[in-house]
Amino acid sequence: MTQLTAPLTDWFDAQGWALHPHQTAMLDRAQATSTLLIAPTGGGKTLAGFLPTLAELGPKPGPGLHTLYISPLKALSADIRRNLRRPVEGAGLAIRIEDRSGDTTYTQRRRQRADPPHILLTTPESLALLLSYEDAPRIFAGLQRVIVDEIHALAESKRGDQLMLGLARLATLAPDLRRVGLSATVEDPPALARFLGAGTQVLQADPGPEPDIAMLLTETAPPWAGGGGRYAIPAILEQVKHHRTTLIFHNTRAQAELFFHDLWLANTDDLPIGIHHGSLSREARERVEQAMAAGQLRAVVCTGSLDLGIDWGDVDLVIQVGAPKNVKRLVQRIGRANHRYNTPSKALLVPANRWEVVECQAALEAVRARDLDGEPRGPGPRDVLCQHILATACAAPFDADALYAEVITAGPYTHLTRPEFDACLDFAATGGYALRAYDRWQRLMLRGGRWQLRDPRSAAVIRQNLGTIIDTETLKVRLKGRMGGLPLGEVEEAFAATLTQGDTFLIGGQVVRYEGLNELTVEVTRQPGRDPKVAVFNGTKFATSxxxxxxxxxxxxxxxxxxxxxxxxxxxxxxxxxSRLPEPGRLLCESFPYEGREHLCVYGFAGRNAQQTLGLLLTKRMEDLGLGPLGFVATDYATLIWGLDPVLDAAPLFDPATLRDGLEHWLGGNAVMKRTFRSSAIIAGLIERQHQGRRKSGRQATFSSDILYDTLRRFDPDHLMLAITREEAMRGLVDFARIEEMLARVGGRIDLLRLRSVTPLAAPLFLEPGRIPVQGEGRDRLAEAAAARLMAEAGLA
Structure with missing residues (x-):
């Protein structure tokens, strides 16, 4: 067993701290190759991960990087640095702890490469950048341990795939490297252990007490449709008054802005309340974080930017506004309250509409049963691998056989075949068959049996474009004034394009007036007291699990x-x-007339993306059958279609082969595919986000990607990037797999009920935003009928 040094044990004793069993177990396993620790929020799992490091470094460590800590959030690294320095400085240990992120100055980054600290706190993107430098072997030669915090969150995105490829590279540079993964919410521990790497052992801590969680009772019933939960503001304010600090979570940034605005107007007691989300400026977020840490705020309206393990200490209530969509995310958010071991967290759920009451009840039952959700992850995405190959070449020439052997040690890429790897290598080297004639994509060449950069100067451009986070085209928002004005945050470019001078919108909880666009900056002035437009923020739109x-x-x-x-x-x-209520093993479809149109409601419970895709496919099939569909709207649970003729037999609409054929046809030149292609092409290095330090506008990148997409479809339909695009679209925006799961679940048991009027369950769908029109025979028939009526009135019939 690895022992803590006397100064550290003495300091722990002076604080009255005793190690928890899982923290002691981590010391026992200090020499294990790879460990996944699953411990409840507030259980000291981050300290547990660091204890072997503190023991090994001792009071007076030698030079060199010993431990690398990686987290999904820069703010989490800063929080860990503060918390870790307390025992280190309290025990008088001469251990240097520094962080490295996009906010780290150029001077600091250069010094860290020349003289690395003992413990470096960083993000997947910064690690990828460090590994791309020529001196990476020297920087990481003595590395002993990597700690990956909130590993479940990283495993759900391409950032995790990028990180695991980086860890495989580190294992080559530092053969004695040991890995530690930390998480509080894991639905499938063996699967997450495989993700972290072969041979990972799982250490499960005592899960702690049951959370104190309930639905918030309000005098006003929730509305029939919509989101935001603003009907509950009086009840929420009462809860804020009776607690020290309350986090009020929302699922989207736009909803958070609207709610905060209305909450502030209702806050007649002038309680100090802040707002925090990823589209706000770094300065604005840091002000709120510092005020929270100092106990100066009674509530913070927030989104996923505060999901993960930052220890705010004084938070004693979490309120989730809107159905959580995902049990694991809800558990993570609940854990922000009473962030202490063996202390129950307190949380309240606020359904945004009547249907969400049912979903919130389902979430409550799942949390109490400790039943976590999680969609199985597919193989590691190949666009991330293409980027990794280019980054590897930036550091030094490489042998393809050795790199392939290294890549397949990364959990997500264990089953990558050699032909798949070679296709990625060929793409990284030449751009693929249709593009190999262009110099700009001739990036690697083979010399002396090793692959290297064709032009060493291209390393700078490759490094500028590393990373897997694809920003929606956004523009900075600043108050108009001298020296560029105070930064407020950012809005999507498409939203900014709709603004004319004098328009108002919400950002950071304040109403601002649009004054103009200066290069890529939206200039605004404060405009209190006016009804605003709502900024369209680049926030995640969750689908129900x-x-x-x-x-x-x-x-x-x-x-x-x-x-x-x-x-x-x-x-x-x-x-x-x-009518009837939907059943687990059957598919309920309702058909009824309303306001001169025929309607079909399909209760698939497949999630918003899948239900929307189902709407596209079913209306295409109805068009083929001559039923004249006119449009549809989708939620997480149902798709409502309206048209000219009733559906009398639903079975032909749901033939799996016909649906898949319709999908293939629809995907061909679809805007969804172009959007997906752009994202994958940026990650793979086909399209640059930045060149010579200047970031391209979204329109520039979109224009380039659209031309490339059309060119490849025409001249090289089997191109690797088109295959990757199709995989990504099927897995994400289209979510066809969940449609297939739904069809497998019902096994042909489709109930079509013909009813005389709108049903209670279908009625709220008529109030949903986001209606999608269908252009086809139905529209033509309506136009012909209107023309005939007009001519008859004119006496021309």
């Missing part, structure tokens, strides 16, 4: 719904009387 969908279907089968509010129970009971 499969686990929650299944639990909701189970709730619908109950007889009286004693756990649900009376208004919701009556609504579901009325649906059961008038």
């Amino acid at each position: 499969t686990l929650l969908g299944d639990r909701i279907l189970a709730i619908l089968q109950q007889s009286g719904w004693p756990e649900l509010p009376l208004h919701t129970a009556r609504w579901l009971g009325l649906q059961r009387d008038v």
